[in-house]
Amino acid sequence: MRHLKNPLLSVSIGIIFLFTLLVFFATESSYETIETASVWVRNYFGFFYLYLGLGCVLFLLAIAFSPFGKIKLGKKNSKPEHSLWAWTAMLYSAGMGSGILLRAVQEPVFMQQHPPYPSGLQPEILALEFTFYQWGFTAWAFYGLFAMVVGYALYVKKKKVRVSSTIEDTISNPLAKNGIDIMTIITTVFGLIAAIGLGTTQINGGLNHFFTTDFGVTTTLLLAVLISGFAFYSAWQGVNKGIKIISKVNILITTLLLLFIFLMSDIFGILIAFATATFNYLIDFVPMSLAYGNYDPGITFLTDWTFYYWAFWLAWAPFTGIFIARISKGRTLRQLLLGVLIIPSLGTFFWFSVFGTSAFELIESWGSYNNEFGNVFSSIFVFFENYPMATLLNFTTIFLLISFLVTSVDSAVFVLSMFTDHGKKNPSKKHRLIWAVFILMATMSLLLLGNAKPDIDVLTAVQKLLIVTSLPFALFMVYMAGAFVWEVGFKNKKPN
Template identity: 30%
Template sequence: MSDTSGPGIPAPEGPSNRIDTGYEVGQDNISMSVGPFGLDIHNPVFAISGLTIIAFVFVTLAFQESTGAAFGDLRDWLTGTFDWFFLTAANIFVLLCLFLIISPYGRVRIGGREATPDYSYTGWFAMLFAAGMGIGLMFYGVSEPISHFSSSVAENAGTAESWAPLGGAAGDAAEARDLGMAATIFHWGLHPWAIYAVVALALALFSYNKGLPLTMRSVFYPIFGERVWGWTGHVIDILAVFATLFGLATSLGFGAEQANAGLNHIFGIPVSDVSKVVLIVAITGVALMSVVAGLDAGVKRLSEINMVLAALLLAFVLVVGPTMAIFTGFFHNLYEYARYLPELSNPFGRTDDNFRHGWTAFYWAWWISWSPFVGMFIARVSRGRTVREFLTCVLIIPSLVSVFWMTVFGGTAIDQLVNDGYQVVADAPLELKLFAMLEALPLQQITSFIAIVLVIVFFVTSSDSGSLVIDTITAGGKVDAPVPQRVFWASFEGLVAIALLLGGGLGALQAMAVSTGFPFTIVLLLACFAILKGLHSEPR
């Protein structure tokens, strides 16, 4: 297939052109209004979301000290109290996706039986990876494997650092490595991609097959009927906006922390709140230009640039690092992941409390808060795929790539620590571990600079993709809303990230991702039922 030559992504087929499955949407179901600045908004979703975000930024910046403490308490309470809920929900999402892949529902084609893909596999994968997990893979690619390994080795038994993922210290370095890599892959494998896949499939199915607007409320038509066009639907879309915005702000905060640390490492630029704010403002400005350019001219090109740079950095570390150990480690890590998966995913198992609360529950809430953004973005570029093809590509293939990425970067760092005694990589702060690992390899100045560029471009693609998605939700599912609306949301993504960084740092960012991810988990569980009901009405 070749990439589409037209601007943007085609809108969902109207009711008159789709297969008759009993879902009807009229022009009056969603109230649109054109404002004095040419804004085409969906009232009251745009008004409530926009005013609430403006008020949040103002209060957080005005009362930084008190809000910082409140954010920390909120995160600890949510992850400590509802860890079982997040883990159970994520397991349900994985099981649903696997069932749909092997079931007759897998033959259903998104967009109808005659639909053809709008994008080639290359363009599709590039946008999926850049928008999906780019900043997270850069931030945690080294830091998470080395952290789990260091906390699991026998020398740490009985110390404050002895929070092994499964409780207690491992017997030796090899066992600690296996457990550390399995725990890392657990957080970046099937579960997060299943969360994204559920949202993406739901949006694509009800938009392209049922003729409903491309917005979260449409997914719940089988459950709530016409009420989705009233306040029931308004609440769902507003929750989606908040979840997306704060999930993005968390990722942008991580990106700013790592970019600042890398610039300090290479050029001596001071690590400070001022530097981080300047970075966020500058990168948000680049994102604004990309947003104005549109999906094909902006997001798609930046995504492809990112994919090339990421592949080059990955290939470099693979070649100059412990190459044979990486290749053998990839398959070994997959085996260890499968072996430890039942224990790691058990909501009531023997995993360490700190690991379950501080890592797993936070991760699942973070992925869930990202899911409206990534899910809608994937849905917009996935028309023409069958459900089986869609889920296999979105669930299995990205998980394997994530495993390989973690094996290359995390495996290299662990090898440096165990075989070379390179303690620097273990002692460095989370945001510096990637640069500490690269420092022990040749051409570290060049590779570190490429890593910073990757973080920044991932930052840009996340920001502009996210603003396109939020704009679609607040415009009632329209994919061609006026540019000023995209500019508004892209600007406030940056402002929210700045407010949270100044009002509590990474802890505040994580707290808001968890707090918006919690209610949205309930929304996604209902979406699972809606997907099954919607697929059942499709011709196979």
């Protein structure tokens, strides 16, 4: 009964439970409603997502290099709570993880075969550049904005771990603050279940490819149960005993996998492609972010790719940003922002350079391409068939998919528990159990939604759902950034 007196918990759970019931019992009509809403959002707010992404990157760079970058999250003489290695491992595992395995081969090859716009660059370099664009600074800027604002509220202003704490000096109405926190929770849950839905479907695709059979949606649902169970155990153990250890293991194994493919491929060619694509990405970043002139890939391409990615990163921004803030005590805003923007972006660029360039070389050696890497859920497993120890590589990838999803879910469970347990830094384990259960239920409903029609899949359902659910949060982020500037720049007159 105690939880019923907690409106933030009860209302959020109620909304998620209602959504789950609707999808379970009216799957096809739910999909059609989401589809209609997503078209409306795309038509009226699609380009707003692009402008918001560019604005976030420029805003964070301005803060990092301004005098406010010296503000420390904690006491002036305090040292970072976690080492750079542990900090990077945790933020990367929470922020992307399984996504780079999902798209490692399929996305660069798609961009090579279907260039987003005419360019004087080689198709392979353009493909990598556009892939970098969709996985680079903008994604981490969405995360970094939340990490900065929440970290400042948490460690400088000594406020509770809630998004409403970041704007309570400008909005004091309790109903409005609870509404903001509920919106944050709902956005977080939808972004998370989207990732679990995609990740479990890829694991299922890998098993189907490896055993040449069709396990179907039942196996995917069982995988969701398995991942949620492991994630709950990790979140139950806490940041230091569970999340940090699994994150370090993830990054270590992923690095070994990356190095194996790198050393078994054209090393010089990969390095050249990495350097060239990164240089062009930096040069073209602003016009690409605005889809300006010759850099406009068209509304259909933007809807299928960039709008969807920006909606995905926005949906993940609350819990990832808050989690990054939670593990960033002792760092300055400059260290936090530049670390979040640069370190994981460069790591991701190198990852896609290795897998993308290697895939391009395979296609060239085949003499023709018959869409071997076209299936997003099985492309990386097809890719590994062309390397020694393919069986080991495939099972390692399946292990990483499960492990990365666990670290994403356990981070989210921990953050959601902090939210609903009165903003505590170490929330009640009962809250962690509640959120693990309801995230699992919502994930299962999404997987059913992805099988509502024979011509759709989980990826299609996720694209449409996220474009709708992330819109309110995209609008709120503008206000939140403005409130932060007022807090540190005008209200306090000078940085602490």
